[in-house]
Amino acid sequence: MPRLSLALSLLAVLVPAAYAQEAAPATSPKITVDPRAIVDSMPQQGTLLTGLYATQATIELCSVEAGEPATTAMNAHRRQLESEMRMDDATSAAAYAAIKGDVEKAGVDCAEGSKDRQQTAEVIAIYSGAGATPAQPASPMDPAAPAPSATPADPAAPATPATPAQ
Structure with missing residues (x-):
């Protein structure tokens, strides 16, 4: 008897679930495309070339001497x-x-000392081999920051001896 009641209760649970799956139509997920989404599928060469084109356009539009x-x-x-x-x-x-055309539409700022002119001057410095001066000092956590000097700031001042740990 316990087997029969177990089988009937199991059957009562499984049969409605199977019919429910068949009764509900399979719905495809609704996919929406966001035209403002940023998709970065351009290879690195394309990104570099776009930046180089923009720099050369700024040089041409602002009559920057390179x-x-x-x-x-x-x-x-x-x-x-x-x-x-x-x-x-x-x-x-x-x-x-x-x-x-995009640079012209964006409104390149050709005024002396403007951000656009500074960035163009930095790129020109890189291509001339002079390198660019950093806009901000490197932070202590920056791996590109120079290592602290091993020599004391005042060579005439005697070094204080370190106290041993106890």
């Missing part, structure tokens, strides 16, 4: 990135024109 080593290095890097992206001359020219 020295010869920087100009040659920027043009060589531009050709290298364009070839890595498998761009022909027409595609490269169209891409540069599009980026230049």
Whole structure:
């Protein structure tokens, strides 16, 4: 008798669940596309080339003077990135024109000392081999920060002996 009651109770639990699964239609999930979502699918070369185009557009629009080593290095890097992206001359020219148009629409600030001019000057310094001066001092936790000097600040002052730990 206990087996029969166990079997009936198990059957009473499982049968309605099976019918409920068959009765409910399978609904597909509703997918919405957010057009404002940022999708970073551009390869690093594309990102670098876009930045280089924007810098060269700023140089052109603001009539920034770029020295010869920087100009040659920027043009060589531009050709290298364009070839890595498998761009022909027409595609490269169209891409540069599009980026230049975007820079114009964004309203590049050509005033002396503006943030746009400072960033352009930093890029020119990098391509000329002079490097860029950091905008902010490095924090102590920054791995790129220089190590503290091992020499004392005042070499004439005697060093204080360390007290032994007890």
